[in-house]
Amino acid sequence: MLDYRFLPHTEKEVNEMLQKIGVEKINDLYADVPQIFEGELNIPETESEMDLRRDLYELSETNKNICDNGIFRGAGIYQHYIPSAVYQIASKRGFLTAYTPYQAEVSQGTLQMMFEFQTMICEITGMEVANSSMYDGATATAEAALMAARVTKKDKTIIAESVHPEYIETTKTYLEPQNLTLQTTEIDKVTGRINLESLKEKIDENTNSVIVGYPNFFGIIEDLKSIREIISEKIMLIVVVNPIALGLLEAPGNLGADIVVGEGQPLGSYPSLGGPGFGLFASKKKYIRNMPGRIIGETVDEEGKRAFAMVLQTREQHIRRGKATSNICSNQAFNALLATIHTSLLGKRGFKQVALQNYHKAHYLADKLMKTEKFEPVFEGPFFNEFVLKSKISIDEINKKLLEEKYFGPLNLKRFFKEMDNHALFCATELNRKEDIDFLVSFLEALI
C-alpha cells in the first residue's frame, strides 16, 4: 500500500480495520457485487512525482503556446495580462480545496467572495442581480434563452447569426428537447450589425427573446438602443457581452437589456484551450426567481453579525429536483474568484484603461493593415478589439509563415462560415505591443 503517497494505510492497519469490521479480506467488502472485474485496466503502472512532472512537462512543451508566441486571435477566448497576485492569492488551498458552501459557518470566505463577485458583475453590466457563475458563455446564453421562455411562456427565441457560432449551437442543443424554437436572424452585410428590418419581420407573438452580441462575434459593436426600440417590452433582450469591452461601452443594463450573459475568461482566467473560464449571468431583479444557478445573499448570524448565505435555493435541483430552474450544481466558482481578485486589482481606473488600450490598439492594427492595401475591409460598423478583413492570399498560408516568426495570426472565418474563406478575424489586446503590431503589418505587407 505504501507505494502510493496518497494512501496512508499500512498492512497492519488494514488488518486491524478488517478485523473491526468483521471480515477477512478486502474482497469480502465487495461480496454483494455480482461480477468483480478480474481483468487489468489498460492504464500504465504507477509513476513517481518526479517522473510524472518531467513526462508531463515534456508533453506540454510539444505544444506551441501563446505566451512564448504572440497572438492576434480572439474569437471568444482572449489573452490578457493577469497580474501576478491573482493566482498567488487564489491558489490558497482554503479556496481551492473547499466544497460548495453548504455549511455557511465555515464557508464565509467563499460566500463573501461570491457576494462581491455578484456585485462586480452587476456593476460591470449595469444589471440588478447576478448569479455566482455558470459553466461558460455558451451555456449561459442557452440558459438565458430557457429563462426567457419560462418568464414569457412563449416558445421562440431569435438569435443574431453574429453571436458566437458555438453559442448558437449550444443554445440549439438546450432548446430542442424543450420543443422551443431557435431562429437566427441575419446581419447587415455592410455594417456587420444586426439587420433591423429582417429582425422586425421575424418577431411574432410567440417570440420570447432576442439574443445579440455586444460586441458580436465579428467584433462589431451592436447598437443596443435601436434594437431595443424595435422589440416590444414583452420580449426580452438578451445581450452576450465581452466583459472587457464594458470598460468603454455603455452598460447593457442602461440600454434596455433584460439578461446579460457572457464568457468570463477575460477576467483573470488563463485561456487553457478554452476552459475553465466561467459564464457570467445577470438580469433584472424582477426575474430573479426564474434565474438558474447559485445566488448568494447578505444576512446576519444569530448574534447580529454580518454573514452571507445561499438564497432562493428552492429554485435549485437539490431542493426542487425535476422542477428546478436548471440542473446546474457544480459551477465555476474558482474562476469567479479569479475574476473577483482580478477585477479588484484592476479597480475602477484599470478596468477602463484595459478597455481603452484594447480599443485603440485594435484600431491602430486595423488602420495600418488597411494602409498596406493588401486587405479589403469587410464591415463598416464600429468595432471594439476585433475586426474582419479579407485577404488576397490564403489565411492558412499566412498563419503558417507567421508562426515561424513566433506569432499566431488571425482566425480564418472559414472555420465557421464556408462563404468567408480568407476572411480574417484579427484581435489585439493590451498585450500586443506596438512593435509586435508593426512587425505583423510589415511582415504581411512583404508576404502578400
Add this chain to the structure above:
Amino acid sequence: MKLIFEKSVPGRIGFRLPTMEVEKIEYDFEDHLLRKEDAKLPEVHELEVVRHFDALERKNHSVDKGFYPLGSCTMKYNPMVNEEIAGFDGFKFLHPYQEEYTIQGALELMYNLQNYLADVTGMDAVSLQPAAGAHGEFAGMLVIKKYLEANGFKNKTKVIVPDSAHGTNPASAVMAGFEIVEIKSNKTGRVDMEEYKKAMTEDVAAIMLTNPNTLGLFEEDIKEIAAIAHANNALLYYDGANLNAIMGKVRPGDNGFDVVHLNLHKTFSTPHGMGGPGSGPIGVKERLKDFLPKPVVNKNDEGFYFDYDVKNSIGRTRSFYGNFAVLVKTYAYILTMGKDGLKKASELAVLNANYLRANLKDFMTIAYPEICKHEFVVDGSFLKEYGIKTLDFAKRMLDYGIHPSTVYFPLIVKEAMMIEPTETESKEVLDEVIEIFKKIIEEAKENPDTLKNAPYTTPIRRLDDLKANKDLKVKYDV
C-alpha cells in the same frame, strides 16, 4: 468583515498598465454607446487586495484544513503537483483555435484520457466536453434520446429515477425533455424490483442509477435491472458520483450500463474550488458512439485531431472542448496512481467507510446496517430523545474542526447524515473522528443546548436564513 468595496479609497490603484504607445483615436460609434459612468469597482492597492482575500480564505474549511466527510462528494486529497502541472505554460497558454499541429501534446493527453476513462468504466467511447456532473447527465440523457429516436422509438418519453437519486438526475432528465417516474426503494435501500417492473412500461426510455447508490449500497440486482430495461428497449444510465467505490473492481459497462458520466472533481482528485470548475465526461457503448457531443479527439496517420464528423451527434453542449485544465489534473492523477493504484484507492475508500460504520454503529443508528461501499448513512432520529436534530449534531462537528457530513440527504432517510471518509484519510484520523462523535453524543445527553446553540468557534454563528430570503440582498449598493 468589510467588503472589498467598503475598503475602497478614491484614487488608489492595484494595477497599472504600461503607457499606451499607440495614438488615441476618436470613437466612431454612437455617443449613446459610450459608457457614461465608470463601473464602480473597488479602488484598492495591491496589499489591501492580498490581505482581504487572505482573510476570506481563512474563514473557509477545506480538505487541506481537516476532515471533510461529505457524502457523495468524495472530498479526497487534491495533489499539489497536479496544480503545478496544469499551470505549465504549454498547457495554460493554449488558445482553443490554435492550429491542431501546434497542440498535439494537449490532444494526445485528451485522447489517452478518453481511453483511460473508457477502460475504467467499461465503455467504448468517451466525450470530455461536459463541464460538470449535471452537465454530463444532460449530455448523456440527450444521447439516449437521440439514439432512441434514430431507432424509431418516438414514444419513449419517461425516465425512471429511484427516490434515493441525486437531485440533478431528475433535473437533467427534464432538461433533456423527459418526464420523471420516481420509484421507491425497498426495505434494503435498493431498487424495489416489483416497483421497477411495474414502472418499466413501453414508454420508458431509461433508468438512471447511482451504483453504489446514495446509501452506499451496491444494487445487487443490477444485471436483472439491466436485462429488464434492455428487453423493453430502454437504456441504463450510470451516475458516476459514487465511482470512487469501484474503480478497477466493477466496471459499469460490464453490468449492463449503456451511458455513464464521471465527476473528475470527485473520483479523480481534482479540487472542488468552492463549487467548481468540475468536469463531467460521459462514456457510452459502441452503439451510442455516433451520438456523442462533438468534437471528440481522434487519431490518424498525421496525428491527433478534433473529429467533428460524429454522424448523429447531439451537437455541442458548451463552447470549445471541455474544462481542459481539469482534464490535465485528472490525467496526472491517473498516471500517479496507475492501474493498480486506482483499484487500491477504491478498496481503501470502502475499507475506511466500513471501519467508520463498524465503530459508529455501537452508539449511532446506521440506516442500513450492513457492509457498505464508500459511504453510509446514519439515521439521526435516535437523537430525538435528547431534543436534538441532525442539524444540531452537524453544527457541533464544526466546533471540533471537522466538516459535517452531507445532511438531510438522501431524502429517504429521516434526519440523514451521509458520511464518506475517502481513502486519503488515515486510520488515526478516523479514530479521532469516532472519539469526537462519541463526545458529541455525550454532550447531547448531558446538555443538549451545547448542540442546539453550536457552533461557537466558527467565524460566524448560525445564520438567519429567513432574513436572507425575505430581505433579499444579493449585491452591495456601491
